[in-house]
Amino acid sequence: MIPRYSRPKMTDIWEPANKFRLWFEIEAHACDAQAELGVIPAGAAKAVWEKGNKPYTQERIDRIDEIERETHHDVIAFLTELSEHVGDEARFVHQGMTSSDVLDTCLGLQMTQAADIILEDLDDLLVVLKRRAHEHKNDVCIGRSHGIHAEPTSFGIKMAGHYAEFKRCRNRMAVAREEIATCAISGAIGTFANISPKVEEHVAAKLGLQPEPVSTQVIPRDRHAAYFAAMGIIAGAIERLATEIRHLQRSEVREAQEYFAPGQKGSSAMPHKRNPILSENLTGLARIVRAAVVPAMENIALWHERDISHSSVERMFGPDATVTLDFALGRLTGMMDKLVVYPKTMMENLMQFGGLHDSQRVLLTLTQHGVSREDGYRIVQRNAMKVWRSYGIDPDNPDGTVEQAPEDTQAAQHESRFFFYLSHDEDVVKALGDEGLKGLFEGESTAFHTKNADAIFKRVFG
DSSP states (O other): OOGGGHHHHHGGGGHHHHHHHHHHHHHHHHHHHHHHSSOHHHHHHHHHHHOOOOOOHHHHHHHHHOOOOOOHHHHHHHHHHHHHHHHGGGTTTTTTHHHHHHHHHHHHHHHHHHEEEEHHHHHHHHHHHHHHHHTTTTOEEEEEEEEEEEEEHHHHHHHHHHHHHEEEEEEEHHHHHHHOEEOOOOGGGGTTTTTTTHHHHHHHHHTTTOOOSSSSOOOTHHHHHHHHHHHHHHHHHHHHHHHHHHTTTSSTOOOOOOOOOTOOOOSSTTTTOOOEEEEEEEHHHHHHTTTTTTHHTTTTOTTOOOOOOHHHHHHHHHHHHHHHHHHHHHHHHHHHHOOOOOHHHHHHHHHGGGGGGGHHHHHHHHHHHHOOOHHHHHHHHHHHHHHHHTTTTTTTTSOOOOOOOOOHHHTSSSSHHHHHHTOOOOHHHHHHHHHHHHHSSSOTTTTTTTTHHHHHHHHHHO
């Protein structure tokens, strides 16, 4: 965990003080259950709470670490330090339990706590995305496929799409939280041979968990894999939105831009620079979170009833992935909240190629007027290629030279170059007539492409 990319609320979950506190609660609640069953004296369970229930200060943590350097076993070191406070009654602690009962139940608690923060983060982000979507529902921009101009959409529809995606992410995370909120107090090999299942049920109820149906000494790792997979998908959603903003901020696009604070500097060498540093940073952070997914999947296949090949992975990625994702979601929410949007530039970019975004509309109209789709496509494409050549772009000339006809000069002076060429095409005029063709380009043609924005918003936001 790097402080630069960490927030205290999440990091506190993985601090030794919280971990040992959870270990203590697991052991103490287990003692209560054992006492109720008559396995240990009631006075012993009471002593554990009264004498051992103290804050895990740095002094206590250092003492546990000191013992572990000798025992090379973290749970034994914890129990030894606890016995120094509890006294003789400490011999009844951990009755019939194995280390994994403590470690796995604690990890489930920590991951549940982390999930609650991530769900809160997603809620905050969804509020911002919903607001930006409604704010820009009617701000038309060009849609792009393969990075190339396609047909118009609106910036609000873009944001609605990201909102819907993060809503799905939240649902997945909620399911993952439910699956990981699991307790195992089943003893060696998970058979309950030396401890009653009622102890597990008691501890689970006290800690807000569900008993694991079959814990083969460890909680099955498919639960953890689902959790990390849910986080990995959230990271993918973060990167998708961050990548969109990075592209829109490019100098030749300039449709949106990260907020640039007064006094902020973009480059040590070039004072004019305003770089998309937040969205680029989010792209990198997403990679860190996704890096946990494959190892978590590989942790599923443990040997027989248990081994510890999963342990090192979870000790590293449990904190790192959750802390990183929490930070990334917070950063993304702040970035989108202050994102600067340029509707005027969006419209300028949309009209940059003389109306080519209406090519499908013309094609479909031709088919509705008796022209075969194949012929219609050929007619529209040849006129579209004329538009490209009028801009000095000719894919048929790899050396870059473009031979422009006299009509290209006339087209350049027309409001819509695409309409100009279509209106001089005999096949088009024959099929649609002058007035029929004009009807496609009169008024605000972009309204045609966004006429169902309300229907989309109703699906997304209800």
